[in-house]
Amino acid sequence: MYSQKLTKNEAIRLTLENNFGILVATNNIEIAKNNKHLLNSGYLPSLTTNAGAEYQSATSNTGFQGAVNPDTGEPRPDIRIEGAETQRYNASLSLDYTLFDGLGRYYNYRRLKEQYNLTGLQARETIENTILQLFTVYYEIARLSENIGILDKQLRISRERVLRSNYQFEYGQNTKLNVLNAQVDVANDSINLLNTKQQLINTKRDLNVILANDLEERFEVDTIINFIPKLMLDQYLEKSNENNVTLLQNESNIRISEYDIKVNKSGYLPTVGLTGSYGWNENRNPPSAFFPGNVADTYTLRGGVTLTWNLFDGGSTITRVKNSKIALDNQEITKNQVIKEVERDIANALGNYQNRLEVYKIQQQNVITNENNFERSQERFKLGQITSIEFRQAQINLISAQTNKNLAKYDAKIAELQLLQLTGQLLNIDF
Known part of the structure; x- marks a missing residue:
């Protein structure tokens, strides 16, 4: 359950813990972490065991045609053996280990580590986008409030x-038209208030979706806005190329492409491996017509070194190396494009931020001017020196100035957050 006021820090905490997109990004990091583990590197040997058992029962009949027993002179009888059992057992343990594979697994292992780094940057981008979305909605709630x-x-x-107009009408100091005009203005103000309240309810639901919270959860938000000091912002801008997440992802993709070339080049070199096995076999043979039953046990120990060199694979390795070099060239081209785009985006974001700050300052002064104008108009209206239409216009002007000031304030803050995201500092500031 939320407290009565949902602070900015609390909103960030709930988003990081519960937002569905961030949870998926976090799981992707775990997958990349598992992939870069030593268990997935190819550096460890493979150990395999096999075991088997076989049972056979047979009945045999051996006849001696024309044979005579020398002791009795009678024909030699057949020998019949029923249920002769044969049993065979075997077990083995095999070990295979690659000593050298042309450095393919070495560079693939480093590639997996870089892939983990890239996944972390992608998760960071997801978090930055989500935090920006969070405050876009959060500040909209503040503005509507x-x-x-x-x-x-x-x-x-x-x-x-309306009350004043009714009293004046009852005492003959006003016309019914003024009463009706006042009632129309009350109706319009009521409608505007109702519509704004509904917008606020809907926007709070939007925020609850980002927080992965119950849609009808009730809360208030903080309406205090603090802007980053110019000196600090200038420092962020100077280091934007080092911290921008898009540029960092591009650098990571370049390193991955470089490793791809080296992995594919390993196909030019031989593979050297060690093999070894230990086996046991036991045969239990039943007696036959001519031989007694026996049990035979065999123990086998085997070891060896293998060398495999694919001297020509039909050009597959050559093709893979060429394509990986082209892929690296594409990444370099993309890098130049991304650098230009990020520079443009930062320049535009900085211009928007400075412009909205200036608009906010103007709107602050405009509110002061309209408040003074409304107070004087209200006094003159009570004295009957201006008409209700003139008073209403002063009231509308004040409402417009106040709401425009609120809009300018939060627009400037959102522009600042967009600029901070481009400089790579959105997650490093205090809100």
Whole structure:
């Protein structure tokens, strides 16, 4: 359950713990971590065991045609053996180990480590995008919450105006038209307030989806905004090429492509391996017509060195090496393109941020001006020196100035976060 106020830090914590996209990215890191483990490197030997047992029961009849027993002079009788059991047992243990494979597994192992690094960068990009999405919705809730306060206050003023108009009409100081105009303005203000409240409810549901929380969870958000000092922002901009996650992913892809070339080149070299086995066989043979039964046990120990050299594989290795070099060239080309795009995006983001900050400053001053104008108009309206239409216009101008200031404030903050993401610092700041 949430506390009454959902702070920014609490929102980040819940997002990192529960967001579905981040959970998937975290699992992908675990998969890459398993892949780069020594158990998946090819450096360990393979050990195989086999065992078997065989049973046979047979009945045999051996006849001696024309043979005579020399002792009795009678024909020699047949020898019949029933249920003669033959049993065979075997077990073996085999060991295979690759001593040298042209350095293929060495570079593949390093490639898997770099793949793990790339997966971490991809997860970081997912987290950055999710955090940016989180605060886009969070600050929209803050903006709507502040707007509701503004609209609620103006609705109270409009209702007071209806009461005042009714009193003035009862005492003959006003016309029915002024009362009706005041009632229309109350209806419009009520509709605007209701629509804004519904937008707030919907936006809170959007945030609950990001937090993987119950959709109807109720909370308030923090409306205090702090901007990054210019000096610190300049430092981030100077190191943007070192920290931008897109550039870092491109560098990682280049290293992976370099390892691919080396892995494929290992096909030019021979493979040297060790093999060894230990086996046991036992045969239990039943007696026959001419031989007694016997038990034979055999123990075998075998070891050897193998060398395999594929002198020509039809050109497959040559083709793979050529294609991997082209893939590396493509990554280098992509790097140049990404550098230009990131520089453009940072320049645009910086320009947007500076522009929105300036707009926010102007809107702050505009609110002060419209508050003074509204206060004077309200006083003059009470004294009957201006019409209800003029008063309503001053009220509308104030509402517009206040809501525009809120919009400018949160727009500037979102622009700052977008700039921080491009500089690679979004996850390193205090919100």
